[in-house]
Amino acid sequence: MxxxxxxxxxxxxxxxxxxxxxxxxxxxxxxxxxxxxxxxFDLVDAPERIEVRVCSRCGAVHKGNRWVDIDAEDYTDVAIDRVTESLGVHLKAEDVRWGVDPEQVDENTIRMHCTFSGIVRGTHREEAVTVPVHIAKQTCQRCGRIAGGYYSSIVQLRASERLPTSEEEARAVEIAESYIADREATGDRNAFITETLDTDDGVDIKISTNQMGAGVAKRIVSELGGAVEEYPTLVTEDGDGNEVYRVTYAVRLPAFSPGDVIDPDDGDGPVLVRSVQGNLKGVRLTTGDAYEAAFEEGEAPDARRLGTADDAVDTTVVAVEDEYAIQVLDPDTYESKTVARPSYVDPDADSVPVLSSRAGLSILPGGAVGRTDTDARE
Structure with a gap:
């Protein structure tokens, strides 16, 4: 002492x-x-004013050197956090206690009334400061890019020897939106779809990055079948002189899709297509047996497209001749005709769905509609 x-x-x-x-x-x-x-002595060191930068489009808040998405209906909590981060309490103060009382002055201004207390040199000290917080509405980089039509990749949905159906187009867009939503949920602010365009040949989806474009294309092919090809285009160089490419991912769906009725070049009659993932698979309409294209034929065997399951109509069963034949009423001529009876036909059925095509009348399985697209384009 x-x-x-x-x-x-x-x-x-x-x-x-x-x-x-x-x-x-x-x-x-x-x-x-x-x-x-x-x-x-100042118990508290406080700034005269704080500015919080907020994106007027998406509500993200600028923090540090990046934009951060927040889940808040207003920015009072953000203002409290910013004020708390900016306040400094004297190092000699012990047993410090504090509180913040926000006052909404107008839409973009919040007054933060802060009270502090502590023990300094064995003496109880209290201090009150008021810090105005201004909410500055701006546009974040992500929203600016979206508004400016920025994109780095295009996923083009096309089909071999036909046009994609409306259902295929809608599903491809759903897959893209789901993929991007998953990336957004992880906090990736570079994930967005700039634009979806309907074209005469299919649909084009403009996506923020090449990596995400590749991910979307891969998911579409995985579910709808087909193949994808990449076509990069040099667009610019970055600040370090690295070449920057925009990539078009051309997704080409198979010539046939689930719900199509085709006639393979094998003499055994029409097939209802069930799947085009990997080898084309379906059911033979003459027997009800499972059908799978040869490995080398893949998803597009040599076949004629006769129609779709949506083209089928119900017709009356006249008589069941035996386990291989059945008489039905031709829905076009109203004549009784004997056709092949596949194994899935109920012998007690009063009516069956039939498809009339160049191959004659074919009985389809009940509920065989492979898609709900009644506007399928040829």
């Missing part, structure tokens, strides 16, 4: 205080009496 001394500012005696420990710096104002010490 040092002996009592006098305050160098006012000359009043001050009590003796403990000397700092070896190696510990001596506080410059330690020689002052409490009254003089607290004349220049």
């Amino acid at each position: 040092s002996s009592g001394t006098f305050c160098p500012r006012c000359g009043d005696p001050i009590p003796a205080r403990a000397e700092p420990r070896p190696g510990e710096p001596r506080e410059r104002d330690a020689v002052l009496c409490d009254e003089c010490y607290f004349e220049d």
